[in-house]
Amino acid sequence: MSADAATFRITDVSIGYPGRPVIDRLSLAPLPLASMTTLVGPNAAGKSTLLRGVAGLLPARGDVRLGNLTLSGATRGAWARRVGFMPQSLPAGARLLALEAVVAALAASPPEDGPPLSQPALRARAMATLERLGVGGLALEPLDALSGGQRQLVALAQAIVRRPAALLLDEPTSALDLRHQEQVMRVARDLAASGVIVVVVLHDLALAARWGNHMVVLNQGKLAAEGPPDEVLTPALLAEVYGVDARVELCSAGRLQIMVDGVIDRAASPSGGMRRPLRPC
Numbered sequence: 001m002s003a004d005a006a007t008f009r010i011t012d013v014s015i016g017y018p019g020r021p022v023i024d025r026l027s028l029a030p031l032p033l034a035s036m037t038t039l040v041g042p043n044a045a046g047k048s049t050l051l052r053g054v055a056g057l058l059p060a061r062g063d064v065r066l067g068n069l070t071l072s073g074a075t076r077g078a079w080a081r082r083v084g085f086m087p088q089s090l091p092a093g094a095r096l097l098a099l100e101a102v103v104a105a106l107a108a109s110p111p112e113d114g115p116p117l118s119q120p121a122l123r124a125r126a127m128a129t130l131e132r133l134g135v136g137g138l139a140l141e142p143l144d145a146l147s148g149g150q151r152q153l154v155a156l157a158q159a160i161v162r163r164p165a166a167l168l169l170d171e172p173t174s175a176l177d178l179r180h181q182e183q184v185m186r187v188a189r190d191l192a193a194s195g196v197i198v199v200v201v202l203h204d205l206a207l208a209a210r211w212g213n214h215m216v217v218l219n220q221g222k223l224a225a226e227g228p229p230d231e232v233l234t235p236a237l238l239a240e241v242y243g244v245d246a247r248v249e250l251c252s253a254g255r256l257q258i259m260v261d262g263v264i265d266r267a268a269s270p271s272g273g274m275r276r277p278l279r280p281c
């Protein structure tokens, strides 16, 4: 497949709920093969709504396409095979064992060509995926008995076990300790390096700047900025979008550090806070 054939495109897309439009005619720059995009923005900006719409879980108007496949033209199964989605949380009350949950996700999306995988093959691939995420030891634990972070890792295993061409991760690190955050972001980056188009919702902007090579900032359902993280994350943007007075500094190993000095009183400062250039820490 050529790079162009695998590009993920979101053009003029609107998504919402009955009587509540959220994403309003959003168009993004094409997301290329082997890229890692971080999707950031304040609470209620519409990040999860965008991901769920693009994953085919909410009705979406406009054009969403992965290579030659379009969201509106593909069957639910064909789209789910190509576009993996990890929700913010697994539904509560699931009685399955962790391994069964990953097997079920894989079995629900059989290969397009060739026979369905045998039970042993399904279990072997599911087990290998759990092990890749460092949670092979949880395979025979009921989902109900897992911690929030452990459940998040199983949800990630469900999303990646199908080997999708594009992978949408909704706050995959929100319940994870530092070591597991690092592990998950490394897996996401390795998948991107192997050709997958990865989109990750994150609240931690320093983490987003560190791991993503492209950043999309949503605010109130609209695009506020997109581009390389060190160009996107400016004090002016943080003031406008997050309403905070913040410094953005370039630290060792080229990492961005964001220090919030206060909340902007928007009534007193309608143009939005201080304007400081990027500087070394």
Ligand SMILES: Nc1ncnc2c1ncn2[C@@H]1O[C@H](COP(=O)(O)OP(=O)(O)OP(=O)(O)O)[C@@H](O)[C@H]1O
Residues within 6 Å of the ligand: 017, 020, 022, 041, 042, 043, 044, 045, 046, 047, 048, 049, 050
């Ligand atoms: N099921 C729903 N029905 C109606 N409105 C919803 C529903 N889910 C979300 N919304 C609304 O859509 C808007 C965007 O929510 P969304 O969850 O997409 O934001 P988000 O950027 O992911 O936020 P957060 O960072 O807090 O997770 C919010 O105003 C929210 O109240």
